[in-house]
Amino acid sequence: MKQRILVVDDEHDLCEILRFNLETAGYEVVVAYSAEEVQAHDVTRFQLILLDVMMPGISGFELARQLKSSERTAGIPIIFLTAKDTEEDTLHGFELGADDYVAKPFSLREVLARVKVVLGRSISHANEIRFHNLYMDVQSRRVTLNGQDVDLTKTEFSILHLLLTHQGHIFTRSELIEQVWPADVVVSERTVDVNLTRLRKKIGEYASCICNKTGFGYYFEGV
Amino acid sequence: MKQRILVVDDEHDLCEILRFNLETAGYEVVVAYSAEEVQAHDVTRFQLILLDVMMPGISGFELARQLKSSERTAGIPIIFLTAKDTEEDTLHGFELGADDYVAKPFSLREVLARVKVVLGRSISHANEIRFHNLYMDVQSRRVTLNGQDVDLTKTEFSILHLLLTHQGHIFTRSELIEQVWPADVVVSERTVDVNLTRLRKKIGEYASCICNKTGFGYYFEGV
DNA sequence: ACAAAATGTAACAGAATCGTAACACGTTTT
DNA sequence: AAAACGTGTTACGATTCTGTTACATTTTGT
Numbered sequence: 001m002k003q004r005i006l007v008v009d010d011e012h013d014l015c016e017i018l019r020f021n022l023e024t025a026g027y028e029v030v031v032a033y034s035a036e037e038v039q040a041h042d043v044t045r046f047q048l049i050l051l052d053v054m055m056p057g058i059s060g061f062e063l064a065r066q067l068k069s070s071e072r073t074a075g076i077p078i079i080f081l082t083a084k085d086t087e088e089d090t091l092h093g094f095e096l097g098a099d100d101y102v103a104k105p106f107s108l109r110e111v112l113a114r115v116k117v118v119l120g121r122s123i124s125h126a127n128e129i130r131f132h133n134l135y136m137d138v139q140s141r142r143v144t145l146n147g148q149d150v151d152l153t154k155t156e157f158s159i160l161h162l163l164l165t166h167q168g169h170i171f172t173r174s175e176l177i178e179q180v181w182p183a184d185v186v187v188s189e190r191t192v193d194v195n196l197t198r199l200r201k202k203i204g205e206y207a208s209c210i211c212n213k214t215g216f217g218y219y220f221e222g223v
Numbered sequence: 224m225k226q227r228i229l230v231v232d233d234e235h236d237l238c239e240i241l242r243f244n245l246e247t248a249g250y251e252v253v254v255a256y257s258a259e260e261v262q263a264h265d266v267t268r269f270q271l272i273l274l275d276v277m278m279p280g281i282s283g284f285e286l287a288r289q290l291k292s293s294e295r296t297a298g299i300p301i302i303f304l305t306a307k308d309t310e311e312d313t314l315h316g317f318e319l320g321a322d323d324y325v326a327k328p329f330s331l332r333e334v335l336a337r338v339k340v341v342l343g344r345s346i347s348h349a350n351e352i353r354f355h356n357l358y359m360d361v362q363s364r365r366v367t368l369n370g371q372d373v374d375l376t377k378t379e380f381s382i383l384h385l386l387l388t389h390q391g392h393i394f395t396r397s398e399l400i401e402q403v404w405p406a407d408v409v410v411s412e413r414t415v416d417v418n419l420t421r422l423r424k425k426i427g428e429y430a431s432c433i434c435n436k437t438g439f440g441y442y443f444e445g446v
Numbered sequence: 447a448c449a450a451a452a453t454g455t456a457a458c459a460g461a462a463t464c465g466t467a468a469c470a471c472g473t474t475t476t
Numbered sequence: 477a478a479a480a481c482g483t484g485t486t487a488c489g490a491t492t493c494t495g496t497t498a499c500a501t502t503t504t505g506t
Contacts, residue, residue, distance in 0.1 A: 169363040215377035216364050
């Protein structure tokens with residue numbers, strides 16, 4: 001069964017490019033040119049939504065909020081297409097249950113790679129990340145360890161989210177800084193170490209899953 | 224190792240300008256003045272093709288179609304150089320697998336920027352190098368041997384990557400130093416030997432694939 | 447076969463990297 | 477206003493990496 005993707009963007013040309021390439025990659029694609037038009041579709045039939053943030057009328061964020069507030073559609077992964085790439089926007093997006101971000105202008109390869117990751121990794125509850133007894137609810141930004149709440153700071157949450165969604169991938173310090181810290185702040189590379197240490201301390205028995213490979217960087221060692 | 228770019232354009236002057244600037248930027252450049260001439264080259268040796276759309280004889284679009292239809296060459300990124308910048312052309316190009324567009328007349332800076340983006344991207348995209356049961360994931364910086372993680376240091380990883388991506392090529396010690404060590408560090412040639420020994424020890428049954436030819440240097444013997 | 451040159455490798459010490467506690471400073475909560 | 481919190485920086489000890497050296501072994505040329 002082909003996986004179905006809903007592309008929502010007011011730029012017709014871009015939609016067609018996305019449609020062609022996603023179809024070539026084996027997905028079934030439906031395009032909507034506005035948030036209003038989305039309401040004409042049965043959204044639950046899609047496994048993924050590519051959603052432009054900036055649209056006339058109802059914005060992408062607003063639409064995402066609506067979708068996530070309904071039980072029926074809350075579980076559908078969303079990838080935002082956005083020109084903005086500030087911290088607030090990213091955080092705001094993740095709060096709304098975004099599974100990923102692609103900043104415009106993007107390369108098709110980039111989009112395809114992310115679509116593949118999102119569709120490959122979780123068919124249903126993409127805003128709930130789980131590793132054994134470690135849960136992350138991306139939407140409510142809560143983390144529990146064996147049922148107990150873990151009180152992570154924003155930075156720690158963001159790091160853990162990145163590592164958990166890319167288990168086994170080794171991130172260099174500068175990659176981590178790029179992904180976790182807003183683009184306009186400058187932090188020293190050693191700051192990463194300190195934050196990783198802090199994170200380790202808070203996740204108890206899973207501390208040892210956050211590994212370092214000398215000279216390379218940090219990664220989450222899934223068992 | 225230098226990345227190789229094939230420039231295809233019937234305007235000789237333009238080709239020379241591109242050649243000069245791309246070479247200055249550290250790329251290796253080969254020029255073809257027509258689509259027909261391209262067929263004299265082994266296209267698989269290039270990491271990127273800059274392709275003029277409007278050429279006498281076979282057009283750039285037609286050549287792109289041919290390249291994308293062959294398994295061997297389908298994966299090579301193409302940037303179209305085009306005077307036309309209409310919607311249809313752009314769409315048509317993307318359908319043919321273009322990775323980017325530069326409309327003539329273009330600034331060199333623009334071209335260089337796009338080349339950089341595409342090549343930077345395609346490296347991380349072709350990120351899995353494999354030799355029998357020896358895998359290297361360049362992006363996540365991991366190596367596995369028969370499914371087991373191999374713990375390579377940064378230097379060892381870098382050497383293995385170079386050798387595996389150029390199987391059969393004999394590297395002198397000074398070439399290896401040039402490729403693997405940062406330009407500003409000075410190491411003795413014997414240091415290479417020691418690191419090759421260390422690498423051999425870690426890759427088990429493939430140790431014997433790392434060969435030395437007395438008086439010449441080291442190479443990976445693909446079987 | 448022999449000596450000379452080139453290569454393999456173990457051991458060591460210096461360099462680089464990493465973990466973490468302590469601190470500083472700004473922000474939020476009480 | 478004071479206390480608590482978040483977070484970047486620094487410092488220093490612990491760990492890991494890595495270049496060098498010395499000696500063993502192999503290859504080469506005669």
